[in-house]
Amino acid sequence: MADESKKQGVTQFEGEDLDQESELERRIIGLGVHREYAKWAYYETNPADIFKKPEALDDMLVIDASYGSFAGLFASSILAEMGAEVIRVEPPGGDIARKMSPYGMMIKDTGLPYLVEGGRNKYHVTCNLDSEEGQKIFKRLVAKADVLIETFKPGYLAARGIGYEDLRKENPGLIYCALHSYGHFGEDAEKFGNQPDYDIIDQARSVIMSITGEPDLDPEVPPQYKRPLKHGNWMGWYTGGAWAAYGIGLAMFYKRKTGKGQFLDCSPPEGLVAIANYALQYFHMAGDEMPRAGNYDYAVFPYTYVRCKDGYTFMSGFTDPNWTALCEIMNRPDLHKQFPTIKDRLTPENQPKIQHEIEKFTEKFTSDEILQMLNEYNQRPDKKGTVVTGRLETPKDVLQREHWKERMTFVEVDDPYYGKLLVQ
CATH class of the missing domain: 3.30.1540.10 (formyl-coa transferase, domain 3)
Structure with missing residues (x-):
């Protein structure tokens, strides 16, 4: 394992043999308590330790060059939690994603979403990809990597001589994952690929927004509220990131069998379409669009x-x-x-x-x-x-319930630079 003190946010741990005594167990045994009882007492009071396992991806090196998109950041965070070594590459001045935070709340000039979701458990380096020196450094980093994640507009890195075709020459086993709202090929990619990857675009293009909102047919709902609604979180980014991490895992499995890398073209709206329930199928079969259901459901009720x-x-x-x-x-x-x-x-x-x-x-x-x-x-x-x-349950309810803490759904960490953080 790498020196975890250098990483931002969560401190990961390696699994240990359940028969191996921890320091706390040894102290309990030293008080004259029977060893088996000491083990039982330890795990009764530290239930999350039971789930410690060796990290599945501890031999994977990931370069995350995401910019302004939590889709790529979330993908690499998932891989990092599974043990991958992740190096974040940011431009001078930092990723614009650092500035995205509720009500502008900042800790050391960095927003909460980046601290607890986008930047956790990663090394961070600054690299100017518009300069020759920065491009050389980037190539050297990627030459040793298993995975590259990027969220730039299609063709942005290729125009600088550091696209997939350039990088695979030095590293044929490279898994190159590109995330963008319109993907890297197809009619819409050619027309609108010059736009950045935005969560709201991902939601709007996926039919998710069109089927979310107050029901059109409920007489109690005022007309001004009968409009499409986005999800309360960045569902497009997070869903796209989860699908990307899933695809990277499969590509890594293939690489271990064949030694070959590949290009993964990940479009977050397609990830949302895959979980859009039955709206598309209904239109395909009935030729009619379902009205928005709100908190109702046209397949199951109540x-x-x-x-x-x-x-x-x-x-x-x-x-x-x-x-x-x-x-x-x-x-x-x-x-x-x-x-x-x-x-x-x-x-x-x-x-x-x-x-x-x-x-x-x-x-x-x-x-x-x-x-x-x-x-x-x-x-x-x-x-x-x-x-x-x-x-x-509200955020307050969730944070006050012992159930979530016991299951390690979120953890409080005391970072030497950023202070106390809640990571989830």
Whole structure:
């Protein structure tokens, strides 16, 4: 492993044999406690250590030359967490992505998203790719690398003599991953490839935005709110980055078998299209576009968030047996009689009516009370079906719950330069 003190953000650890005593275990044993009990006590109080494993990609070297795009940054962060050695190449003055932060919040002139998502667990170097010296340095770096990730406009690096065809001459095993909203070939790439890779473009081009937003047919929604909506996070970038990391992993597997590298053309909107649910298939089969559903769902219902005493909670009972169970819990046989089958419940006109009736019940209870109530019902031997619920949790709720900490979903680190950070 490399010297982790040089890396920014998360400190990774190597797996250890469960039979090997840790320093804490030795101290416990030194107090006269039986060794097996000491091991049990240690792992009871340090549950995340059970999941320590050797890092799968600890022999992979990645050069991340992403600029202004969290798609590439997220891809290399995934690889770094799996053990890869990642070197970030930034221009003089730093990547513009460092300036992207909520309300302009900065730590040492760097934004939160870059610190905890884009720059973690990586080495950082400055290299001016517009200069001859910078291009020579870049070539020397890539010559030793397994992977290069870049998010420049198509042809940008090739025009400087450091594109894929140039780099593969020195490194035929290079896996070159290029991420761009329009990809590197095709009609749209030729027309619009001069634009940078932006998350909002990725979302808009993928149909995800067109199917996200308040439902057109809900009479309670004011007309001004019936418009397409982007996701609350940078879903285009993160989805594109995840697909890129997946593709790089497969290319690395191929390289280990054959010794050959390859060019990966990754378009983040295509990653979103792959998870766009049934909207495209519906139009292909029916020749009609579905109206926006909001928190409803035209394939399964009830499968939505409903009001409760302390906010909102998720409620699901879309199959006929589960709908029967939900109506029994609410003591609403009339509702079951009015909408007996799943087809009765799926129409855009009926879903708001059903949700309104469910909320007459849920608004009397808190989300925790509903969770407890349904858990008890689901364990009954005479239950008619299973009704699923789940709290709608805010960032504050998530950070205060021990469950997430125990599972190491996020970790607090004390960086010598940036101070205390929460990485996820």
